[in-house]
Amino acid sequence: MSQATSIIESKDLTKRYGNFTAVDKLTLTIREGEIFGLLGPNGAGKTTTILMLLGLTEPTSGMLKVCGYDPLHEAIKVKRTVGYLPERVGFYEDLTARQNLDYTAALNGLSHAEAERKIDEVLDTVGLKPKSDQLLSQFSLGMKQRLGIADVLIKNPKVAIFDEPTSGIDPEGVEQILSIILGMAKRKMSVILSSHQLHHVQRVCSRVGIMAKGHLVAEDSIENLGKATLGEGKFRIEVQAAPITEKVVQAIKHIKGIASVEVIDNVLKIGSESDVRNLIARAIIDNDSLATGMKIEEYNLEKIYLKYVKEQ
Amino acid sequence: MSGLMSVFRKELTDNLSSKRFLILLALIYLAGIATIYVVAQSIRSSVDANTQFIFIRLFTTSGEDLPFSFPFFMSLFIPIVGIALGFDAINSERSSRNLSRLLAQPIYRDAVINGKFLAGLTTITILVVSLVAIVSGMGLRMIGIPPGAEEILRIFGFIFISILYGAFWLALSILFSIVFKRTATSALFTIALWILLFFFMPFIANGIGNAMIPVNENSTLELAAKNDELTRNISRISPSTLYGETVQVLLYPEMGNPSALLMMISIYSSGLIPRPLSLLQSLLITWPQLVSLIALTAICFSVSYILFTREEIRST
Incomplete structure (x- = not known):
């Protein structure tokens, strides 16, 4: 196994809500350019982990470095390099796809000309260019999800985090989304894929981590995990x-x-x-x-x- | 900083192009113009040779057919505008699932709430300034008397205090949009509070005042004045009272002190018709009201600021 540089590192990362421990002593390493599958039942602490990676939720204790930054104290730098597609992403329904992306580009500090070029590029990548001037209220779930990926790509992230990108999408849409994700890894982006659609994860992920009740119970390539368990x-x-x-x-x-x-x-x-x-x-x-x-x-x-x- | 500007620009565009705002704008323009039209018809009967500020009378005279004056109309409509602009500021972002995507962008979290507040404030400013300008222009044409320098300054003061009044309702409704997760709840709650403060506060203040200092026709003047003062102080909890008093002092220079009863007493006891207050004196008298209104707005805004920046973003 090639030892590429790690882009996300956590050690004993813990998050408690009152008495409830959502994430317990999570130690995790994610490398550059890999597609990492984060698996686990509902309530296992996957989304909490993701929110901590982005600095949206404050860890109770433990060490966390994302691209060399501490998400809690250098949240802006982290958010500049990490793209996040939330589960069941929402957009402004009364704006067009392009206007929605325009807003994201502006929030990321892109100049107008730069934004125009980048928006064309990412809409092309996700195959939504012909629909760019349609209102979001006319978008299907699959199109919204692809627009969500475009929204992440706008900022040219080093790490992209996708929370359930394929749930509720028709098979053709799933195909498109998975191939976009594979294309991102080829361009040296790290992708974290949190999903319950295990056959989708198996198709694209090089390594997976399985969480249960706040613990990371396994972290390895699918092949090695298969050998270890079966x-x-x-x-x-x-x-x-x-x-x-x-x-x-x-x-x-x-x-x-x-x-x-x-x-x-x-x-x-x-x-x-x-x-x-x-x-x-x-x-x-x-x-x-x-x-x-x-x-x-x-x-x-x-x-x-x-x-x-x-x-x- | 660029984050704040981006949020501000988007929110301002949204505000100015939303159907909600356009309908409100049309309504307010129509009602404002109607008010001033009626006032201009009846203004001649309220003016005599001794009247000093004729132009400003446009804003204070209530017409014969219309029971209320322009400032009363403003005090009724500005809260509605503030509430309409703010009641779904944060919770609509949450329910449309935009919030976590928005907060994952490289901006400080307070940029979202600051941008929204500033955009709302700018919208209110545009509305108030344009409305007063239209009304003044119409009035100028209809009565043909240009305003004096002091009158213009007083009108500017009126504009400023009206915007501030709108800012309070905007800050309050943004606060409720953070506290309540559903837009319907926050809208109902702010409107309920507005009705309470606007329509019922005078009755409540009266009730408490009369219970604590009972007065009847045989009471001494001193007792009646005490009762009046207590009632006024209680009703000053309501920002609409603060607004009303400030506007009264600014636009009715002849009326001086907001405590009308004391005024009457002094007129009757001295037998003199009071000279109008100078602008500086008017401002001095309204200073406490002005500061209270600013403080109320600041409290609402800082509570929402703290709530929003401290809030945990949860998965559900």
């Missing part, structure tokens, strides 16, 4: 065979790409890097046994997520 190998193959002899197990272990073989309750549980069902079947038959059933599944983020969240 065993070796990308595929899980379950084989029912009779009889399961030691010879059969040894033969399967010798197949190329097999990562692990276990026998639990007369079922062979095999981890492998590729789909090798045909080789396994042959190995069983060759060793005078009979395969009575075979199931294969690819590990996915949902399994990893549920495992970590249930443990809490």
